[in-house]
Amino acid sequence: MGKSAGSGVRIDDVARLAGVSMKTVSRVFNHEPNVRPETRAKVEVAAKTLNFRPNPSARSLAGNRSYLVSLVYDNPSSSYVMQVVSGVLDACEAAHYSMMMRPVDFSSRDHVDVLTDSVAQYAPDGLILTPPLTDDVALLEKLKSLNVRYASISPREKNAGIGARLDERRAVREMMAHIVSLGHRRIGHIKGHRDHGASEWRLNGYKDGLAAAGIEFDKDLVLSGEFSFESGVAGAETLLSLKHPPTAIFAANDDTAAGVMHAAAERGVRIPQDLSVVGFDDLPMARQLWPSLTTVRQASREMGRIAAEQLLLSIREPEVAGMVQVPYELVLRASTGPAPKRPARSR
């Protein structure tokens, strides 16, 4: 009950059993060089026999590092974050690190202080930043000045550093090619939240897709949004009320696409007969919508794992850590179909 060590086994017990010094055991457990393989083996056997587990507090105190990674996120209810959590945990467990959760309200004025305090208090060995915190220049400056290491998931190009990203622009361009191949020429887009780099990449992918098909960009078909269900509803209502409404809508993410489908259903616009809808993310809900949603799969767990791996790697070998490209995948489901002869009309 709250005993600091689960088992009462300490490092000198292991040392005694293995017939070496404490320091040697320590070396083995920290993967330090300068230990003869046979010595290492002896120690490992002894440790296993006694079921030794180094006490994290003692380790941190003596070693002056916390073996702690802090996952910094903004949206506290999203299932996206849970995916990332799983990935970060995967990496941490493998490296005998632990992870703490650090929610931070991006829109609040003092969010930099909140994070700074948290860093001061827990002294994590590094942070994992998720969007849009990855692009908060004030925050990044602060972290640099404090010499706090961090890895980013899907940061904007200019803030790259180390972490994991995905070529969203290219993914969307490919998806657009698919839509075009179904015969669509009037394709609407509802943008993501302006704080997110993803919004820009996806918009650019949309433009690329139009250009590749020789379709002129029509600003009336592009509406602002914020990655939310509500903005999908609002955007779809506007688009479907146009004199020449689009026959397909690319929503900046799955939540927005769900909103589009909601609005369409309410007006009696059939999907995909009257209107094709595309999202981005491939949340679990994408399969569950009716009709199921065509979207781009973003492997968030994978990205969490990779970002954490790069972070931990950067502690040992700062030079080799970097920004890793993660593959995407187009998931074609039932919300897309051939362009109708006549554009969508409310009934």
Add this chain to the structure above:
Amino acid sequence: MGKSAGSGVRIDDVARLAGVSMKTVSRVFNHEPNVRPETRAKVEVAAKTLNFRPNPSARSLAGNRSYLVSLVYDNPSSSYVMQVVSGVLDACEAAHYSMMMRPVDFSSRDHVDVLTDSVAQYAPDGLILTPPLTDDVALLEKLKSLNVRYASISPREKNAGIGARLDERRAVREMMAHIVSLGHRRIGHIKGHRDHGASEWRLNGYKDGLAAAGIEFDKDLVLSGEFSFESGVAGAETLLSLKHPPTAIFAANDDTAAGVMHAAAERGVRIPQDLSVVGFDDLPMARQLWPSLTTVRQASREMGRIAAEQLLLSIREPEVAGMVQVPYELVLRASTGPAPKRPARSR
């Protein structure tokens, strides 16, 4: 960069400035009694001036406790867990504790060992258990034998202990009364996962509701499920294929309800004109389905916070901590309506 203490201020710096001993500072920071109010004030001023933050590792090591709470959960992608996370963090921050995430695969054979290992390694001062781990008798026994404290969220009656729960049976009974008041007499139910106490409570609430309305229980209208979208689809397909299909379906949770709506849409069964659908949980998606889902709101964040509070309370005053009832709320939306003259039929 991974310095153990954010600021280099230590307890004896504070002691010196306040003109007291280290131990007195320690007393103040741990809310121990036997400190004169004015001494306490002096210390607090000094600490604030120096911006002192106790080093967690040193605290844990010397105090033989970790100031750590472990959140144990099974479903690693659910947004339910994220809600609970937020609540637990709220409580932990207030008490200067930290939280670790401990995913555990309930269906895996060695999940008790996984958890035991985690406890041995990190020595959390307590665990927060979420369903269905709350009712894993082997696990609970193990924890008791190891003297590991825990609080449970929505455990079965017999495993109660301390934590937070909600009167789900009564909530469902009330919801059933609402459905009955709309004129429905043939009401189907798709059950939850059999490992979860919630499945039983919700089934019992369903039966209570029928009994209260003088409707005879019909076992053909009750199907097994597992809290998943898929089981909602399957259940609805069976129910809607019945010779006398129900005019309303109470799904054991929102995911299942989403599946029911999906299956209904596919068959051209209109909601709520032909079929009323009810869920349980009030996930964000409940608002986003079309039509929006009538359901029971379960305040998961609140429950997480309360469970953590009770856990922390039980460390200081084991006698006063207990199982706290959290209120529910019926959320009536668009998926329920008057019973049709004739039962739902596929078109």
Add this chain to the structure above:
DNA sequence: CTGTTAGCGCTTTCAT
């Protein structure tokens, strides 16, 4: 009510 002393279990530094 307050202070002194002796560790907590590990890693560091510096020898060897």
Add this chain to the structure above:
DNA sequence: ATGAAAGCGCTAACAG
């Protein structure tokens, strides 16, 4: 390649 001793920053046990 290995070891001995000296702490890391805090709290427990005991004094006063």
